[in-house]
Amino acid sequence: xxxxxxxxxxxxxxxxxxxxxxxxxxxxxxxxxxxxxxxxxxxxxxxxxxxxxxxxxxxxxxxxxxxxxxxxxxxxxxxxxxxxxxxxxxxxxxxxxxxxxxxxxxxxxxxxxxxxxxxxxxxxxxxxxxxxxxxxxxxxxxxxxxxxxxxxxxxxxxxxxxxxxxxxxxxxxxxxxxxxxxxxxxxxxxxxxxx
Amino acid sequence: xxxxxxxxxxxxxxxxxxxxxxxxxxxxxxxxxxxxxxxxxxxxxxxxxxxxxxxxxxxxxxxxxxxxxxxxxxxxxxxxxxxxxxxxxxxxxxxxxxxxxxxxxxxxxxxxxxxxxxxxxxxxxxxxxxxxxxxxxxxxxxxxxxxxxxxxxxxxxxxxxxxxxxxxxxxxxxxxxxxxxxxxxxxxxxxxxxx
Amino acid sequence: xxxxxxxxxxxxxxxxxxxxxxxxxxxxxxxxxxxxxxxxxxxxxxxxxxxxxxxxxxxxxxxxxxxxxxxxxxxxxxxxxxxxxxxxxxxxxxxxxxxxxxxxxxxxxxxxxxxxxxxxxxxxxxxxxxxxxxxxxxxxxxxxxxxxxxxxxxxxxxxxxxxxxxxxxxxxxxxxxxxxxxxxxxxxxxxxxxx
Amino acid sequence: xxxxxxxxxxxxxxxxxxxxxxxxxxxxxxxxxxxxxxxxxxxxxxxxxxxxxxxxxxxxxxxxxxxxxxxxxxxxxxxxxxxxxxxxxxxxxxxxxxxxxxxxxxxxxxxxxxxxxxxxxxxxxxxxxxxxxxxxxxxxxxxxxxxxxxxxxxxxxxxxxxxxxxxxxxxxxxxxxxxxxxxxxxxxxxxxxxx
DNA sequence: GATGAATGAGTTTTCATTCAT
DNA sequence: CATGAATGAAAACTCATTCAT
Numbered sequence: 001x002x003x004x005x006x007x008x009x010x011x012x013x014x015x016x017x018x019x020x021x022x023x024x025x026x027x028x029x030x031x032x033x034x035x036x037x038x039x040x041x042x043x044x045x046x047x048x049x050x051x052x053x054x055x056x057x058x059x060x061x062x063x064x065x066x067x068x069x070x071x072x073x074x075x076x077x078x079x080x081x082x083x084x085x086x087x088x089x090x091x092x093x094x095x096x097x098x099x100x101x102x103x104x105x106x107x108x109x110x111x112x113x114x115x116x117x118x119x120x121x122x123x124x125x126x127x128x129x130x131x132x133x134x135x136x137x138x139x140x141x142x143x144x145x146x147x148x149x150x151x152x153x154x155x156x157x158x159x160x161x162x163x164x165x166x167x168x169x170x171x172x173x174x175x176x177x178x179x180x181x182x183x184x185x186x187x188x189x190x191x192x193x194x195x
Numbered sequence: 196x197x198x199x200x201x202x203x204x205x206x207x208x209x210x211x212x213x214x215x216x217x218x219x220x221x222x223x224x225x226x227x228x229x230x231x232x233x234x235x236x237x238x239x240x241x242x243x244x245x246x247x248x249x250x251x252x253x254x255x256x257x258x259x260x261x262x263x264x265x266x267x268x269x270x271x272x273x274x275x276x277x278x279x280x281x282x283x284x285x286x287x288x289x290x291x292x293x294x295x296x297x298x299x300x301x302x303x304x305x306x307x308x309x310x311x312x313x314x315x316x317x318x319x320x321x322x323x324x325x326x327x328x329x330x331x332x333x334x335x336x337x338x339x340x341x342x343x344x345x346x347x348x349x350x351x352x353x354x355x356x357x358x359x360x361x362x363x364x365x366x367x368x369x370x371x372x373x374x375x376x377x378x379x380x381x382x383x384x385x386x387x388x389x390x
Numbered sequence: 391x392x393x394x395x396x397x398x399x400x401x402x403x404x405x406x407x408x409x410x411x412x413x414x415x416x417x418x419x420x421x422x423x424x425x426x427x428x429x430x431x432x433x434x435x436x437x438x439x440x441x442x443x444x445x446x447x448x449x450x451x452x453x454x455x456x457x458x459x460x461x462x463x464x465x466x467x468x469x470x471x472x473x474x475x476x477x478x479x480x481x482x483x484x485x486x487x488x489x490x491x492x493x494x495x496x497x498x499x500x501x502x503x504x505x506x507x508x509x510x511x512x513x514x515x516x517x518x519x520x521x522x523x524x525x526x527x528x529x530x531x532x533x534x535x536x537x538x539x540x541x542x543x544x545x546x547x548x549x550x551x552x553x554x555x556x557x558x559x560x561x562x563x564x565x566x567x568x569x570x571x572x573x574x575x576x577x578x579x580x581x582x583x584x585x
Numbered sequence: 586x587x588x589x590x591x592x593x594x595x596x597x598x599x600x601x602x603x604x605x606x607x608x609x610x611x612x613x614x615x616x617x618x619x620x621x622x623x624x625x626x627x628x629x630x631x632x633x634x635x636x637x638x639x640x641x642x643x644x645x646x647x648x649x650x651x652x653x654x655x656x657x658x659x660x661x662x663x664x665x666x667x668x669x670x671x672x673x674x675x676x677x678x679x680x681x682x683x684x685x686x687x688x689x690x691x692x693x694x695x696x697x698x699x700x701x702x703x704x705x706x707x708x709x710x711x712x713x714x715x716x717x718x719x720x721x722x723x724x725x726x727x728x729x730x731x732x733x734x735x736x737x738x739x740x741x742x743x744x745x746x747x748x749x750x751x752x753x754x755x756x757x758x759x760x761x762x763x764x765x766x767x768x769x770x771x772x773x774x775x776x777x778x779x780x
Numbered sequence: 781g782a783t784g785a786a787t788g789a790g791t792t793t794t795c796a797t798t799c800a801t
Numbered sequence: 802c803a804t805g806a807a808t809g810a811a812a813a814c815t816c817a818t819t820c821a822t
Contacts, residue, residue, distance in 0.1 A: 011812060012812075023813090023814085032814075
């Protein structure tokens, strides 16, 4: 229901009817209406992030880790489209309720990515001249937009199938290529950082 | 005001006070409350997209066009942070009111990007094996996430400065590196610094 | 609990928790919430009034009886401050529930007082020109106000100590004084009753 | 309406209907439901106490002042029985809303009384061995109980007629009877009847 | 007898919208 | 054109009461 009409557009009466209980019953399990959203996020967050962290640990190298993370990310959202819709919708607005939770979740995710990128730099498969703060958003942003598009389309196509082409795009962007030595952009980059 | 507390959290009374008119006066210019948002999007959208299209036309080659587009994109949002906040916030929720507008805007933007990418492929500076539908999101997603992060930070840093590093990430991901010797970006970069 | 937050401000859930039983259990002993107050008044009333009547019987003359009654009155309320608070609070509102009880209690008390006064008149220690209906209220009102003040003060001082000075005030007001023969007021009083 | 069923037992819907306006209109003039009571007390209090102070100033001596005060007190409550009911009802419960107001009003009244009593002691018509704190309550309590009884009776009889007998009771209690030959009250009484 | 989860009627409050001035 | 007082529908939330266990 939240997926269809949004959380704030849903009334307690509707939520209760949907749940097959009386209005008052809602308040036995949730402090107030907002608490429904907070608890939803808390539950889903823990569940999903545990899986993210697990899958990353299993990967041998940075490339494999990133691939597995994004595959899992897309898989989780594809599996539960309603959660995906609510997540995407509420994630963007500045509701003070879930703001902290979102910040925290976002940080966790970005930290995982940053770790992978740094490992990749050590392993020699990612460029050393990366602005880490930017690269993290670049990766997360691309993944989330892919999910957003899938949602807007009504979840009609295979979302996980997007994982590999996307990783390819991301990786070739941050991978080291043999000819990059005479790439002007590298210089520009260097200059910028010295600004 | 919408930026601070969101559109649905703002009351007609507040809006009217802010505008220095009486409550009823609002209804002489807007059909209803929702219409305020609709008209806001219509106005801002036209304004901004005209500029996007203009700037893209001026670019000589695909790389330059993409760079200018993203720079302009970030510049517009940096210039009017309140607009940026409202845009980002309302863009994500599935309010049926502005849904069509957003879809349309999003389509316009993605079409511009797609055109640039296709031109780049013809010019031989972008890979031919790109999944166009995905590349469009990949680019838009990365840009919007960069804006989101800037907003969440309170708009404290120079957003436009993110443009070139971001383009670098995007381009190297979709650029053909065997041809990077005659990289066009160098020129663009140089021109820009002379602005 | 009723003393602290009032009866209508207390919920069944609170009452049950305080009593160490489940909500439903309350309804095994009380018909409904109001019945709790009704039974409380019934219980306390009987208890206290029995004592009032007993103490009055023991007194030899009217003055002694009145003194003992007021002392006992203050003592009972001082002993159980919570009861005092609930009594004073609920006594004044016109809740139809306890209205009859209160009327009855009030009548009982006023009857005791009236009896004492009449006895005093026979004994020759109280004026004969008293408007009995008024004198009863005059006595009860003064006593209750003294209790009210004590409650408002938080029950910090010795309430019973107020008894003797108060009786002194009351008695000298209704006592016969040797010079009262040439008191103009007596005449006025008589006139008034004839109006 | 408040007089009949009490303030907390009245709903906004009822209040609005009684006032001949819509529910929402109430909130244009009152912050919330409680504010209705607060404003009522504020208004009535000022109005009535101004009159109390005025009337006291006009009195020549303590006895006359006390008589006039109590007459006016009873007259005001008799004039507006509904106000009297609400006042008596809400005055006693410990509603935190009007608690301060009541305390303040009560203090004002007691201060007026105390001043009169002190003046009477100076003038030599009141006993010098009075416990002032107690005397104040003794007087206020008796007056309020007389009002309470009148209210409980349904306001069927002449309340102001109780003033003089009551003052007689109070005065003879605190008057010095050796001096009662040149009793001041006689004059007051006479004047009043000539009004 | 005791329990306490579930109920849903009833209440306060908000706020977009209207319309007489 | 502009106003802003009045409206009343709609929503969140409370809590006395019930009843299956």
